[in-house]
Amino acid sequence: MTSTFLSDALIYLAAAVIFVPLAKKMGLGSVLGYLIGGMIIGPFFLGFVGQEGKDIMHFAEFGVVMMLFLIGLELEPKTFWRMRRFVLGTGIMQMGMTTFLCFVALLLAGLSWQASLACGLALSMSSTAIVMQTLREKGLMKTESGKTSFAVLLFQDISVIPILALIPLLAVSGVKAASTGHASFIEGLPGWAQTLTLLVAVNSVVVAGHFIFVPFLRFIARIRLRELFTASALLIVIATAYLMMLVGLSPALGTFLAGVVLATSEFRHELESDIEPFKGVLLGLFFIAVGASINFKLIMENPLKVMALVGGIITIKSLVLYATGKVSRLSFDQNMIFTLGLGQVGEFAFVLFAFITQLQIISAESSDIMMGATAITMTVTPLLLLMNERLILPRFGTKEALEQKEADEISSEHSVIIAGFGYFGSTIGRFLRANGFEATILDNDSDRVDLLRKMGFTVFYGDATRLDILKSAGADSAKILIAAIDAPETNLDLAERTKKAFPNLKVMVRARNNLDAYNLLDMGIEDIYRESIDTSVRFGVDVLIKLGVRKYTATRAGQLFIKYDEASFRQLAQHRHDQEAYLVNIREQIALQEQLLENDRKASPNIHDFAWDMDAEIKNTPDMNNNQG
Amino acid sequence: MKKILILFSHPRFEKSRANRALIENIDKVEGVNCHDLYEEYPDFNINAEREKELLGNHQIIVWHFPFYTYSAPALLKQWMDVVLEYGWAHGSKGNALKDKIAFVALTAGGTRESYAANQHNQFTLCEFLRPFEQAANLCKMIYLPPFAVHGTHVLTDQQLAAYADSYRRLLGKLTTGEYDTVSVSRFEYLNDWLSNKG
Numbered sequence: 097m098t099s100t101f102l103s104d105a106l107i108y109l110a111a112a113v114i115f116v117p118l119a120k121k122m123g124l125g126s127v128l129g130y131l132i133g134g135m136i137i138g139p140f141f142l143g144f145v146g147q148e149g150k151d152i153m154h155f156a157e158f159g160v161v162m163m164l165f166l167i168g169l170e171l172e173p174k175t176f177w178r179m180r181r182f183v184l185g186t187g188i189m190q191m192g193m194t195t196f197l198c199f200v201a202l203l204l205a206g207l208s209w210q211a212s213l214a215c216g217l218a219l220s221m222s223s224t225a226i227v228m229q230t231l232r233e234k235g236l237m238k239t240e241s242g243k244t245s246f247a248v249l250l251f252q253d254i255s256v257i258p259i260l261a262l263i264p265l266l267a268v269s270g271v272k273a274a275s276t277g278h279a280s281f282i283e284g285l286p287g288w289a290q291t292l293t294l295l296v297a298v299n300s301v302v303v304a305g306h307f308i309f310v311p312f313l314r315f316i317a318r319i320r321l322r323e324l325f326t327a328s329a330l331l332i333v334i335a336t337a338y339l340m341m342l343v344g345l346s347p348a349l350g351t352f353l354a355g356v357v358l359a360t361s362e363f364r365h366e367l368e369s370d371i372e373p374f375k376g377v378l379l380g381l382f383f384i385a386v387g388a389s390i391n392f393k394l395i396m397e398n399p400l401k402v403m404a405l406v407g408g409i410i411t412i413k414s415l416v417l418y419a420t421g422k423v424s425r426l427s428f429d430q431n432m433i434f435t436l437g438l439g440q441v442g443e444f445a446f447v448l449f450a451f452i453t454q455l456q457i458i459s460a461e462s463s464d465i466m467m468g469a470t471a472i473t474m475t476v477t478p479l480l481l482l483m484n485e486r487l488i489l490p491r492f493g494t495k496e497a498l499e500q501k502e503a504d505e506i507s508s509e510h511s512v513i514i515a516g517f518g519y520f521g522s523t524i525g526r527f528l529r530a531n532g533f534e535a536t537i538l539d540n541d542s543d544r545v546d547l548l549r550k551m552g553f554t555v556f557y558g559d560a561t562r563l564d565i566l567k568s569a570g571a572d573s574a575k576i577l578i579a580a581i582d583a584p585e586t587n588l589d590l591a592e593r594t595k596k597a598f599p600n601l602k603v604m605v606r607a608r609n610n611l612d613a614y615n616l617l618d619m620g621i622e623d624i625y626r627e628s629i630d631t632s633v634r635f636g637v638d639v640l641i642k643l644g645v646r647k648y649t650a651t652r653a654g655q656l657f658i659k660y661d662e663a664s665f666r667q668l669a670q671h672r673h674d675q676e677a678y679l680v681n682i683r684e685q686i687a688l689q690e691q692l693l694e695n696d697r698k699a700s701p702n703i704h705d706f707a708w709d710m711d712a713e714i715k716n717t718p719d720m721n722n723n724q725g
Numbered sequence: 726m727k728k729i730l731i732l733f734s735h736p737r738f739e740k741s742r743a744n745r746a747l748i749e750n751i752d753k754v755e756g757v758n759c760h761d762l763y764e765e766y767p768d769f770n771i772n773a774e775r776e777k778e779l780l781g782n783h784q785i786i787v788w789h790f791p792f793y794t795y796s797a798p799a800l801l802k803q804w805m806d807v808v809l810e811y812g813w814a815h816g817s818k819g820n821a822l823k824d825k826i827a828f829v830a831l832t833a834g835g836t837r838e839s840y841a842a843n844q845h846n847q848f849t850l851c852e853f854l855r856p857f858e859q860a861a862n863l864c865k866m867i868y869l870p871p872f873a874v875h876g877t878h879v880l881t882d883q884q885l886a887a888y889a890d891s892y893r894r895l896l897g898k899l900t901t902g903e904y905d906t907v908s909v910s911r912f913e914y915l916n917d918w919l920s921n922k923g
Binding site for chain 1 (some may be wrong): 736
């Protein structure tokens with residue numbers, strides 16, 4: 097047992113470590129890397145994992161559970177309330193139309209109406225795991241397509257609750273779910289009672305969240321043992337999931353609800369940072385398991401059937417999604433990303449299909465084919481997105497670069513390149529432009545790119561970390577590259593690549609905080625701009641003024657503090673590696689804060705010179721004859 | 726009645742006992758407008774257009790500052806460089822300040838006696854103030870002798886109050902316009918003109 101566990105772990109982790117970096121290097125994204133890794137170690141290629149792949153999948157589904165807990169955590173009821181129209185509008189349209197079209201198609205293919213409806217509902221789901229991961233990697237979360245995707249996914253994830261409640265009503269009367277393996281409480285009940293149970297369970301999670309979880313976490317937090325808090329966070333997630341399973345409901349939804357309830361508590365951020373790594377690893381495992389579970393034998397036996405199913409599903413879903421995007425007024429580029437991004441069938445479909453099969457609404461064989469098709473759509477999506485990015489959008493959407501109109505324009509290439517034109521980069525760009533320096537801009541938000549081009553900027557559209565785009569933006573001949581992307585990791589990545597590929601280019605980088613800045617310093621980058629320093633100090637200067645300090649004295653104090661802080665930051669950076677390695681960023685952040693405050697206390701960074709100070713001179717040299725007033 | 730603009734320049738006003746006495750409530754003297762440059766432009770980014778408009782609205786300009794290392798604080802120099810433009814304040818077409826009155830009001834740590842040849846400071850105060858005098862001439866203004874508070878750190882509160890009082894009386898008197906600028910110019914300090922006449 098132990099040895100199989102270890103060998104399994106070895107295979108899965110090795111698959112992740114080998115294939116994900118390979119996929120990233122080839123620009124395929126991590127999700128595709130996991131999926132390919134899964135297929136290769138699966139029973140049909142290398143055969144490292146056999147039928148137990150299914151069990152691993154059940155285990156790894158827990159990654160999905162954790163992901164939903166985190167989504168719940170990020171979703172404060174207030175935020176949700178603000179988004180409600182958007183979520184309802186796009187969600188109902190997408191799910192309603194997809195379900196209806198799939199229903200009709202399956203009915204025509206000869207399934208019973210109950211089976212068609214149940215499968216239609218399952219097929220209308222998209223994969224939150226794949227889409228969120230992909231969007232985040234591409235830095236598209238804040239674009240219109242990202243927001244719309246999030247809204248639709250949210251609606252789908254929530255609607256699993258009523259769907260699970262309604263599906264038992266579709267079961268052919270008299271037939272009870274065959275007790276396969278673990279029997280759950282809910283299975284023995286008639287349809288109406290199952291629905292009722294669900295409502296009770298959902299409400300009890302909400303009540304427990306408020307009256308048990310939060311006081312419990314407060315108690316644990318007082319003990320001040322970090323690992324105990326992590327254990328408690330895991331305990332809450334697992335306990336909720338287990339209870340839901342016991343009642344026979346989806347654990348993912350239970351934890352999603354628990355997440356929403358805890359989103360308003362003071363522990364939100366700590367819970368997030370505790371669960372995040374577990375989620376990442378388990379989700380990766382889940383993707384590998386999906387890859388490994390693709391039943392190539394079944395596909396070989398019914399190639400046409402499976403191909404037709406996959407093609408049909410993606411076509412129907414894409415058409416509906418495109419229409420939804422059009423109604424939400426997405427531009428062509430954004431709509432293509434949205435459409436192809438959500439074109440797959442999601443992980444909840446696995447849960448739903450298993451449930452439907454249990455209720456004997458469809459046969460086990462159809463269920464296998466459906467699940468196979470689901471896994472294939474998941475694999476196809478990242479490929480479709482890649483094709484979209486490389487082939488479709490450059491031709492039909494926002495161009496990567498505008499063609500040079502005249503040959504002599506090539507000579508007027510700008511000496512500054514700005515990567516990332518969000519609020520930070522755009523301010524730099526506007527400032528430079530106001531002073532007569534045009535910059536070449538790299539951005540991955542097509543809407544923004546279109547707007548900027550209309551305003552006459554030279555803009556390249558795409559992932560700034562791609563060397564070919566950097567090259568076409570003139571990185572060879574430019575003098576300065578400004579890395580002003582929102583995501584610190586992307587800036588770091590960009591800085592590293594440019595330093596290697598274009599050693600003559602001066603790289604100036606935006607850092608979100610001191611930790612990012614340290615990493616940049618370690619890479620040997622000198623020009624680092626911590627984004628909040630100047631604003632915070634300017635804020636502080638204004639506070640001093642409001643408290644009655646003379647404006648010039650306050651201004652000087654601010655200038656002095658910025659200088660002091662810069663020096664202090666660089667000095668601390670040298671000693672950073674003397675300390676033990678920090679595993680958790682937040683902990684290092686706190687330790688850093690402590691060092692800074694300690695330094696402040698010793699150095700007292702305020703004006704303590706005697707410039708223009710006549711009272712000080714009186715005390716020092718009362719008989720001086722000049723220099724004072 | 727003439728209006729007076731005090732261009733007050735002090736980087737550490739909050740620490741200056743002498744200037745507090747001189748400047749406090751100076752705005753209450755009728756016709757006097759005190760313009761606190763370090764408070765207005767802590768970033769040294771002087772709004773020249775606004776300053777020109779202010780100058781246009783007043784007939785008497787006072788450069789009021791503590792006498793640091795034999796000159797004015799940096800911001801006042803900045804003000805002169807930025808505001809006294811060629812073609813506006815001087816040059817053949819620069820007549821905006823023509824016939825306005827200008828003088829320096831200052832506080833100095835050293836005594837009046839120390840500002841003389843062979844004394845501690847080697848030169849007289851008026852000699853040190855030549856750049857102001859000639860800048861005024863360049864702008865076709867009428868330059869008057871300085872008003873000076875000497876030995877600030879040895880002054881008692883009472884003496885300081887007396888200086889503050891005479892500064893007010895001086896400004897009040899200048900607003901009336903009932904004096905001959907040529908005869909005023911014969912005094913070394915405006916303090917002398919004030920005590921001589923009354």
